[in-house]
Amino acid sequence: MPDLAAIVIHCRDPYLLAPFWSAVTGLPIVEEDQVKLAERSLGPAEAVLLRDPSGHRPDLWISPAIDLPLPGRIHLDLVGDAEERAAVLEAGATVVRELPRWTVLADPEGNEFCLLPAAEVHGPPVPGH
Incomplete structure (x- = not known):
């Protein structure tokens, strides 16, 4: 690969x-x-x-x-703890929605990305993600 x-x-x-x-x-x-x-x-x-x-x-x-649609053309999954989440929000991200296993955030232009706790990365697969 x-x-x-x-x-x-x-x-x-x-x-x-x-x-x-x-x-x-x-x-x-x-x-x-x-x-x-x-x-x-x-x-x-x-x-x-x-x-x-x-x-x-x-x-x-x-x-x-x-020409970019909103949200934009990216989707990243990041892994972080509560302190890292606070730093991401301080950098300018906004919370789009809280889900049971992760948080969907948006950068300053509205591009959405997810922040997952480390347990989710090493846990069972996330359906539809």
Whole structure:
């Protein structure tokens, strides 16, 4: 099977979402893109790269797109405890709905993602998820 190299999140405003997803995932924005974000000098179709310096996690690209449905074109499942959930909310996420086994959240542009406790990841499969 091929290895997962990257995940792309399409967005309207990479200046808003790159720092958000960097805070939520702990993946740093590469230095060149940090400068472009600070200078607000990204080209109209230029993506921002978040990369794990150890190379153990897939890259995350925050890529501008003009036509996006709401919610957007991504769905990530993240694992975190109560402290990490609080940090995600502080970074700008909002709660969409609480389910018995996980929480559905949205990033600042409305893209939904799930936050699961570690027990759910290692527990029985989640039907329809």
